Amino acid sequence: MVIVKADLEACQGYANCVVGADDVFDLDDDGVVVLRRTTIEDSERTRVEEAARSCPVSALVIEDD
Amino acid sequence: MARTVIVGASVGGVRTAQALRAAGYDGEIVLIGDEDVPPYDKPPLSKALLAGTTTADRIGLLRANAAAEARVELALGNAATGVDREHRQVLLTDGTSQFYDDLVIATGARARPSPWGTPPGVHVLRSLADAEALGVALRAGGPLVVIGAGFIGAEVAATALGIGLDNVSVVDPVPVPLSRVLNPDVAAVFGALHTTRGVHTRFGVGVTDVKETGDGLEVYLDDGSVLPAATVVVGIGAVPNDDWLAGSGIPTDDGVLCDSHCRSIEDPHIWAVGDVARWWHPRYGRSVRLEHWTNAVEQAVCVAHNITHPEALRDHTPVEYVWSDQYDWKVQLVGRTGGEIAHVRVDGADPERSFAVLYADESDRFIGALTVNWPKALITCRRLLNRADAVPSSLPEVRALVDDVRRAARMGAR
Numbered sequence: 001m002v003i004v005k006a007d008l009e010a011c012q013g014y015a016n017c018v019v020g021a022d023d024v025f026d027l028d029d030d031g032v033v034v035l036r037r038t039t040i041e042d043s044e045r046t047r048v049e050e051a052a053r054s055c056p057v058s059a060l061v062i063e064d065d
Numbered sequence: 066m067a068r069t070v071i072v073g074a075s076v077g078g079v080r081t082a083q084a085l086r087a088a089g090y091d092g093e094i095v096l097i098g099d100e101d102v103p104p105y106d107k108p109p110l111s112k113a114l115l116a117g118t119t120t121a122d123r124i125g126l127l128r129a130n131a132a133a134e135a136r137v138e139l140a141l142g143n144a145a146t147g148v149d150r151e152h153r154q155v156l157l158t159d160g161t162s163q164f165y166d167d168l169v170i171a172t173g174a175r176a177r178p179s180p181w182g183t184p185p186g187v188h189v190l191r192s193l194a195d196a197e198a199l200g201v202a203l204r205a206g207g208p209l210v211v212i213g214a215g216f217i218g219a220e221v222a223a224t225a226l227g228i229g230l231d232n233v234s235v236v237d238p239v240p241v242p243l244s245r246v247l248n249p250d251v252a253a254v255f256g257a258l259h260t261t262r263g264v265h266t267r268f269g270v271g272v273t274d275v276k277e278t279g280d281g282l283e284v285y286l287d288d289g290s291v292l293p294a295a296t297v298v299v300g301i302g303a304v305p306n307d308d309w310l311a312g313s314g315i316p317t318d319d320g321v322l323c324d325s326h327c328r329s330i331e332d333p334h335i336w337a338v339g340d341v342a343r344w345w346h347p348r349y350g351r352s353v354r355l356e357h358w359t360n361a362v363e364q365a366v367c368v369a370h371n372i373t374h375p376e377a378l379r380d381h382t383p384v385e386y387v388w389s390d391q392y393d394w395k396v397q398l399v400g401r402t403g404g405e406i407a408h409v410r411v412d413g414a415d416p417e418r419s420f421a422v423l424y425a426d427e428s429d430r431f432i433g434a435l436t437v438n439w440p441k442a443l444i445t446c447r448r449l450l451n452r453a454d455a456v457p458s459s460l461p462e463v464r465a466l467v468d469d470v471r472r473a474a475r476m477g478a479r
Contacts, residue, residue, distance in 0.1 A: 012390075012395070013395060013440035013443075014397075015443055015447065016359055019444075019451065027441060029441055031395070031440030049087060050084070050087060050366060053080060053083060053084075053362065056358055056388075058106075
């Protein structure tokens with residue numbers, strides 16, 4: 001398993017992560033990231049990491065369990 | 066072993082290196098940068114870094130250990146001076162060269178220089194060194210005169226006010242700044258924002274000269290007035306760093322000329338990413354060069370895919386996305402906006418500070434949006450535009466969807 005973490009203080013609501021992987025990331029009404037899931041499969045890692053790298057404030061971390 | 070050399074260590078270059086590994090590239094990767102500091106991110110330079118709420122070591126893009134882990138060789142503090150295509154060598158300032166199988170040009174853009182000279186106190190803002198020098202100058206006090214009311218100029222003015230300067234002016238020759246990217250009635254809102262926050266605006270007035278005085282600077286305007294300044298920031302756009310390619314046979318014209326795969330029109334092993342790339346956008350049917358952070362990231366992924374999948378090349382057909390933080394306003398633009406195209410405004414929860422403006426082409430098809438302090442509406446618009454090829458949406462349809470976003474938020478608040 002792979003863990004997804006979000007820094008809610010750093011998040012600025014740029015929404016690139018939602019465009020990249022909307023099955024993992026969403027924004028709340030204040031524009032702060034919401035994790036729809038906190039774990040992903042190994043097979044999803046490349047796609048979700050790409051979404052995380054598109055965060056302009058590096059608020060998202062993908063790491064091994 | 067295959068070898069990719071990436072010239073330029075800002076976001077386009079770094080993300081290309083990372084995306085190559087993600088795409089399974091097993092060859093050597095060399096990342097060349099002209100600055101003698103680890104790769105860093107540029108958006109904070111006019112915002113949090115200038116404000117002092119973040120530091121240089123917190124805006125890093127690729128730390129030494131991450132580079133080592135990804136097997137990316139960093140070659141910093143050594144600018145590229147040319148390309149020898151015959152021998153596949155990138156030539157460097159220190160006289161050495163780097164062999165490549167594939168070359169990625171990601172040298173970005175530099176601030177358009179001040180046409181009024183650069184006496185002490187006149188700044189541009191593009192690099193970390195620029196931001197650090199400007200930060201020191203601002204903390205010594207005002208007055209500050211910002212020339213150019215685009216995104217960089219507006220952000221600098223807002224940040225300066227935030228760190229305590231009380232005499233900040235913004236000058237722009239255009240009567241309504243931003244009216245090129247936004248239609249004038251919408252753009253006027255941002256001019257008014259400066260005024261309500263206490264910034265003096267001089268719009269529709271050109272600068273004729275900037276002169277040194279005994280103890281500062283004077284900015285001369287074409288209406289005959291003179292603004293005293295301790296610091297002047299010139300924010301009048303950027304020019305692509307493609308001049309180092311002169312003589313290499315790599316065609317440039319306001320950027321490196323590329324096909325729809327972001328590959329040089331002259332050489333199938335040379336690619337371009339980010340602000341320096343001018344590529345053929347198939348959906349627009351013309352060449353495009355974008356100075357947007359998100360485009361650099363998406364273009365890096367496209368080029369990494371194309372280097373690793375020569376049998377299945379992808380077109381780069383992004384929907385533009387850019388943001389700006391001005392005072393406490395979050396301004397986000399997606400797709401095509403502005404000019405004479407039709408638009409409709411939709412109010413957010415607090416119409417005084419949150420709203421969206423939706424733009425349509427001549428056949429009423431939704432093509433872009435501005436959102437202010439309303440990220441949820443932005444997501445709705447970006448999703449629609451990202452699949453715009455498949456499902457053309459009319460302006461009324463999109464308006465109804467954005468209205469739904471506001472209603473859903475109100476329901477949630479109860």
